[in-house]
Amino acid sequence: xxxxxxxxxxxxxxxxxxxxxxxxxxxxxxxxxxxxxxxxxxxxxxxxxxxxxxxxxxxxxxxxx
Numbered sequence: 001x002x003x004x005x006x007x008x009x010x011x012x013x014x015x016x017x018x019x020x021x022x023x024x025x026x027x028x029x030x031x032x033x034x035x036x037x038x039x040x041x042x043x044x045x046x047x048x049x050x051x052x053x054x055x056x057x058x059x060x061x062x063x064x065x
Contacts, residue, residue: 012056017054
């Protein structure tokens with residue numbers, strides 16, 4: 001999270017990346033009036049996730065379900 005907090009949640013492997021994006025935004029209302037978007041990244045290897053209509057399994061994100 002932008003403030004350094006860590007949050008966990010399980011996502012279904014057949015969900016789209018937009019579900020993760022919306023979840024992150026709902027936690028602390030990450031978006032403000034000045035900011036209109038934020039990036040989701042995977043740190044190792046560094047990758048910016050920007051295909052919001054892709055399924056999590058197609059992106060390479062391992063889910064707990």
